[in-house]
Amino acid sequence: MMSPSFSITAMSLGAFLMFLPSSLAGSPVTMVGSKVVDQTCEKLWPVVSDFKEGKWLASAAPPPTYSADGNEVGAKRTITSLGPAVVEELTAKDATAMTYTYAMVAPDFGPFPVSAYEVTVSLTASGTGCSMTMDGTAVYEGPDGVNAEVPFMAKDSFIGMMSTFYGAWIMDGYKLSKTVYMKATKEVEHSAEEMWPVVSDFKEGKWLAAAAPPEHYSSTGNEVGAKRTITSLGPAVVEELTAKDATAMTYTYSMVAPNFGPFPVSAYEVTVSLTALAKGCSMTMDGMAVYEGPDGVNATVPFMAKDSFVAMMSGFYGDWISAAAALVDAKKVHDHGTLNIYSYTGTSTTAPAASSTVSQLVSNIFLLVLLAYAV
Numbered sequence: 001m002m003s004p005s006f007s008i009t010a011m012s013l014g015a016f017l018m019f020l021p022s023s024l025a026g027s028p029v030t031m032v033g034s035k036v037v038d039q040t041c042e043k044l045w046p047v048v049s050d051f052k053e054g055k056w057l058a059s060a061a062p063p064p065t066y067s068a069d070g071n072e073v074g075a076k077r078t079i080t081s082l083g084p085a086v087v088e089e090l091t092a093k094d095a096t097a098m099t100y101t102y103a104m105v106a107p108d109f110g111p112f113p114v115s116a117y118e119v120t121v122s123l124t125a126s127g128t129g130c131s132m133t134m135d136g137t138a139v140y141e142g143p144d145g146v147n148a149e150v151p152f153m154a155k156d157s158f159i160g161m162m163s164t165f166y167g168a169w170i171m172d173g174y175k176l177s178k179t180v181y182m183k184a185t186k187e188v189e190h191s192a193e194e195m196w197p198v199v200s201d202f203k204e205g206k207w208l209a210a211a212a213p214p215e216h217y218s219s220t221g222n223e224v225g226a227k228r229t230i231t232s233l234g235p236a237v238v239e240e241l242t243a244k245d246a247t248a249m250t251y252t253y254s255m256v257a258p259n260f261g262p263f264p265v266s267a268y269e270v271t272v273s274l275t276a277l278a279k280g281c282s283m284t285m286d287g288m289a290v291y292e293g294p295d296g297v298n299a300t301v302p303f304m305a306k307d308s309f310v311a312m313m314s315g316f317y318g319d320w321i322s323a324a325a326a327l328v329d330a331k332k333v334h335d336h337g338t339l340n341i342y343s344y345t346g347t348s349t350t351a352p353a354a355s356s357t358v359s360q361l362v363s364n365i366f367l368l369v370l371l372a373y374a375v
Helices: 010-018 041-048 155-177 192-199 306-328 358-374
Strands: 027-037 066-068 076-079 086-094 099-109 114-126 129-140 179-188 217-219 227-230 237-245 250-260 265-276 281-291
Touching: 027 155, 041 114, 041 129, 041 155, 129 155, 155 179, 179 306, 192 265, 192 281, 192 306, 281 306
Parallel strands: none
Antiparallel strands: 027 129, 066 076, 076 086, 086 099, 099 114, 114 129, 179 281, 217 227, 227 237, 237 250, 250 265, 265 281
C-alpha cells in the first residue's frame, strides 16, 4: 500500500498545481491577429469557415498533411505538417454571426508544449470591407522567454509566432476569396514529345506570338528562375519560370509583382502540362489569379471585370494551345490571326477574329489601356 505521504488525490493534485511556478504548472497565454481587408464578409466567410478543406491554411498545412471529416460542430481535422499530429475539433459555429471556434484535442497537441489551445475566428463588417480576427488562447507548458531557433519552445516567441501566423492566415484567406481559375485543355494530333519543345520554350515563346509578338517579347532563358518581359499591352508584364519537369512535361510560371501590366491582379500563375494519349496528346493550361477588379462582365475592356477576365483568359489558353500545334505543323502563327484581347467579350471560349496587323493591335492596346485606367 502506498504511503500516505506520497498519496495525492485528484482534488489535492489540482490544488497542488495552483501553487506551482507558472513555468511548471502551465501559463495561460493569448494570441491575436486582426486585419481589415478589401472584401465583403459574405465572400470571405465561405473561405475561412471551410473546416473540411482548410485551403486558406495551406501555407501551414498543405493538402497532403491536412484532413478533416466535415464542416459542422463536432468535426475534427488532423494536421501532420510538423510531424506529430495536431488534432483540432470544431466546437462552436454561428454562420449568421460569422464566427466559429476550434480547439486542439488532448493529447494530440503535435510538437507544441501546450495542454490546451483554442481559437475563435470572427468576421465583422467594416465599411465596404471586412474585419477578420483570430483570437487564440492556450495553456503553455514550456519555458518563458524567447527561442529564436524553435519559436514554439519558449513562451514569448510562441505567442509572437502564433499572432504573426494568424495575421498571415487572414491575408491568405482574403487572397483565396479573390482567387479565380482559368483553364483550357485540348487534344492535338501531335505527340507530347513533338509538342514539348515548342510549348516549353520560355526563351523564344513563339507559340505566344499572337499575344506577344517578337518585338514585345524578351526572355532570359529556359531554366527555372528565367524571366520574360511582355510589353504588347503597354505596361510591362514580367513572368518567372518557377518550376519545370521535362520528364513529366510540365512547368509553371508566375507574374512577378508589381509587374502585372494593365491587369488588376495581385498574383497570377499558370501550369502548362502535356499528357500522352494513344494518338497524339492532351495539353492543359491551368491558371489562377488573385483578381482585384470588380465582379461581372466588361464588354469593352474584358480584363477589367472578373467574369469576362476569366472567360477571356480561358479562351486564350485554348487558342495558344492551337497555335502551338500549328507551329508543330510548321505553320506560321499569323495564319491563325492575331488575338486582340480588347475585342474579346468573354462570351465564348474561343477568341473572335482579331485585327489583321500588329500595328492595329498595338493602337487598340494603348487606347484601351488608357480607357482601363480611366474606369
